[in-house]
Amino acid sequence: MPAQGLVNKVMGLLMSSRMRQIENFIKNPIETQENILFKNLSIARNTEYGDLYGFKSIGTYEDFKSNLPLVKYEDFEPFIEKARKGEKDVSWKGKIKWFAKSSGTTNAKSKFIPISQESLDECHYAAGKMMFAIYLNNHPDTEIFKNKNLRLGGSSEIYQKYDTLFGDLSAILIDNLPFYAELRNTPNKQISLMSEWETKMKAISNAVITEDIGCLTGVPSWMLVLLNNVLTETGKGKLDEVWPMLEVFFHGGISFKPYEENYRNLTHKKLNFYELYNASEGFFGIQDRSDSKDMLLLLDNGIFYEFIPMEEIDSDNPKVIALEDVEIGKNYAIVITTNGGLWRYIIGDTVKFTSKDPFRIIVSGRTKHYINAFGEELIIENAEEALKRTCAKTGAIIKEFTAAPIYMEGNAKGAHEWIIEFEKMPESIDGFAQLLDETLQELNSDYEAKRYKNITLNPLKLNVAKPNLFFDWMKSRGKLGGQNKVPRLANSREFIDPLLEMNKS
CATH class of the missing domain: 3.30.300 (GMP Synthetase; Chain A, domain 3)
Structure with missing residues (x-):
């Protein structure tokens, strides 16, 4: 068996559990979501938030809707501040060590999103593994596992506050990656966690030029700045002259539409593009088909979803529906309950469903943008x-x-x-x-x-x-x-x- 075939066979075996997980929630979406909701309620039942809103008495989704209010960041901020000061059992069991700092759009203030160990392992990292599993399933002859992933996060300085830590989500994810995963990523942790953006971009360019890059992961706008720097530094006209094995860009954070033509012009050969829907609050969706740009809604990574029809968003008592009641093509504000301790939290994004079997979405905008x-x-x-x-x-x-x-x-x-x-x-x-x-x-x-x-x-x-x-x-x-x-x-x-x-x- 050729070396690449062996590598992919091994990776396929390692990722088979993720594909089974995906197949299960596609087959049983509503049951999966109910299990997530009541698992989260059970874990947080003895917290301050759980006591305040009667988690122990909740036996149905209707109880959940009746007991808990919809919240925006401003509403939830007092609980986050308690957790940031090191208090235990505020809205999630135990002590939250990490908080993802997001520039967000909440009155121009920074938001601090709690990142529990469960949300790290069962949401963000699990979804990352699903991403590679889906890609391998769609491209069985891929060679990305022979080469490195060029990752580009944001400003990544970790700050100490009280006895908890806050920083960009990218920094938190990189800082907690197991060593074996770190081996397949570039640049190294030291460069990735640099805080001064322009200095970091130059350091990344210098570090990755001589690497064998198979895939890119990052936000399209900032990745484009880096890639243009690489072309300038190398004097090359196209990226595949620098990295002959480059094959895919996993992108998220902002819409790819304004950037797609730029990226298609960066290579001689076809580059695959896979969209991700991830944020500080959670990892919500992955493009699961190479020929369609909608994304599979991830239903088994610790997040319970609800939806507000956009015509209701400014109502004092907006109608809220569960996944089973959504309609294709309608614009919804997304509401999440997470394994990081966010409860009925209006994230600010809007989505439309393109399919209900399985549940696939596109991100249609923001409730404020x-x-x-x-x-x-x-x-x-x-x-x-x-x-x-x-x-x-x-x-x-x-x-x-x-x-x-x-x-x-x-x-x-x-x-x-x-x-x-x-x-x-x-x-x-x-x-x-x-x-x-x-x-x-x-x-x-x-x-x-x-x-x-x-x-x-x-x-x-x-x-x-x-x-x-x-x-x-x-x-x-x-x-x-x-x-x-x-x-x-x-x-x-x-x-x-x-x-x-x-x-x-």
Whole structure:
């Protein structure tokens, strides 16, 4: 048997339990979710949170809904602060040692998400193994296990606070990886945990150029900066001239749509792309088919899911449904109960189901990252799809973007204002703007209605960003790194106005 066949056979045996786990929750989704819920309730029944909300008396899902409130980070923060100060048995059994610091969108404050040992082992690490198991199952002739995985996390300094620790999730995961897993990753832990982003990028470039890289794992925007650095440092035109065995990019954190064309242009040969839906709060989904970009919802990694129809999200008492009651194509805010001690927590993401057998989803946006200043309800999914189609028709390539409303003043009508940094400019900026506006109307009937004969909204206004504007802006805010994301849409001008000001200088 060839060496690669032997390697894959061994890896297949090691990962067979993960494939059986996946097959089981696909076959028994509702039972699996009920088991997760009551396992979590049992573990936390004697905690402060468990006593407060009567975990011991909960016997059904309806009891669970009746006893526990929906919470956002602000609501749950007092319990997190107690746990961060070292108190035991706050919302999860025992003491939580690690807290993932997330820049988030909660009133511009940092969030500290509890990471229990169970969430490390049964959620984040287990999902990572599922990711490789799925890839091997889909690509039995893969050679990635012969080569190394180039990982790119965010700013990774670990901070001591009280007698607990907080830092980026990437740092926590890397710091707790077993030694045998560390052997297949690059750069090494010392470089990966460097905190100063620009210094780290140079160190990573120097470290990985001579490695045999088979796969990439990271956030598309920051990985693209690294890969372009590698090409500059090596003087090569394409990545497969540097790494001939490169075959797949596992990406997550932000939508891949604005970056896909950039990545396809980085290699001569076809590169596989697999999307992940992971966050500080948990690892929720994995693309399980190479020919479809929706993701399998992970139902057996310690997370119990509920869903709020988006039309209910601003209600004082929103309707909440369990997995079995979701509808295909409908936009839902996702609610999670986790084995890290989050209970009925509104994460802020929105999803749509593409299938119920098995349960597959796409991430459609954020509950707060949208533009609805005029009843147009423009979500990130609309914006990214419109940009993708417009770029395909014009030959443009986009590096970064954000958009916000132009509010009505006096008799003036409203509009949407965009600022876009192009990797490749279209022949006509005015033509690009007009086509983008028309495409948004095709994708969003509410936007189309508001744009009808310019009754409510004027055509969008497009500003071209100077090179590296978004990078410089993120740097000025201390937000460089994989855990930090350029806000794509905002219902206010808090992001676009500083960008426009910087663009003048």
